[in-house]
């Protein structure tokens with residue numbers, strides 16, 4: 001299920017064709033700046049997909065879920081107190097929220113189709129999530145609900161995958177969509193209106209996230225599907241000033257900002273299996289956070305509760 005999930009959302013079909021492990025391109029100059037907050041990710045190191053948290057320096061690894069079902073996709077609330085995630089523990093994929101220590105998981109959706117959490121509103125009162133077509137993981141639309149699961153409503157109604165990633169405090173929702181064929185980055189207002197392509201690209205681009213101050217966007221560009229090459233880019237919020245942060249030759253994807261906007265967490269295949277890395281927001285000082293032969297990825301980064 002984990003693979004099926006990512007096939008759709010992260011193009012894992014391309015990523016499973018593992019590229020040749022490249023030399024580790026850690027910045028040789030160590031950065032001793034302490035990193036704030038808490039990183040959440042999911043891993044199958046304990047036999048099935050579970051959600052974990054770890055300090056950005058790699059200390060205090062904790063498993064938050066303990067369930068034979070798939071638990072994945074952690075997304076911190078803006079205050080860092082809660083984590084939205086998806087789980088199949090009740091028979092199919094639903095959106096849940098738990099405290100950031102793993103306590104008190106609550107199911108927010110209850111449907112026969114699959115749901116995935118996307119992002120929280122800046123005030124933490126609402127959650128955007130994706131609802132997949134019953135039999136088609138390549139088709140999804142974006143819904144909104146209150147953070148207690150009430151008042152669900154649909155924001156997009158387009159073909160292909162539509163998935164929300166980030167909700168700026170001014171009300172702009174950042175999402176990606178394959179409605180026109182390629183995955184491209186879009187924006188819309190918080191009522192679902194004024195949906196427009198933010199950046200026109202000749203390649204697939206997905207998983208865009210606003211920096212905490214809303215001035216920048218980090219996203220994943222899928223450059224060469226045949227060779228499983230994905231790269232992490234940062235650009236200004238108006239799509240100008242695009243720069244590549246990762247080193248070519250392997251999979252670098254699913255990037256997410258630290259709460260202070262100074263660092264980025266991401267997943268990469270550069271070591272032969274998927275690991276979570278951090279780097280400074282200019283791409284320097286890339287450091288491995290996880291080290292386990294199992295799959296580790298889909299990181300989020302929240303404030304420390």
Ligand SMILES: [Ca+2]
Pocket residue numbers: 048049050065066067068069070071
């Ligand atoms: Ca599990």
Ligand SMILES: [Ca+2]
Pocket residue numbers: 092093094109110111112113114115
């Ligand atoms: Ca469901």
Ligand SMILES: [Ca+2]
Pocket residue numbers: 273274275290291292293294295296
């Ligand atoms: Ca790993």
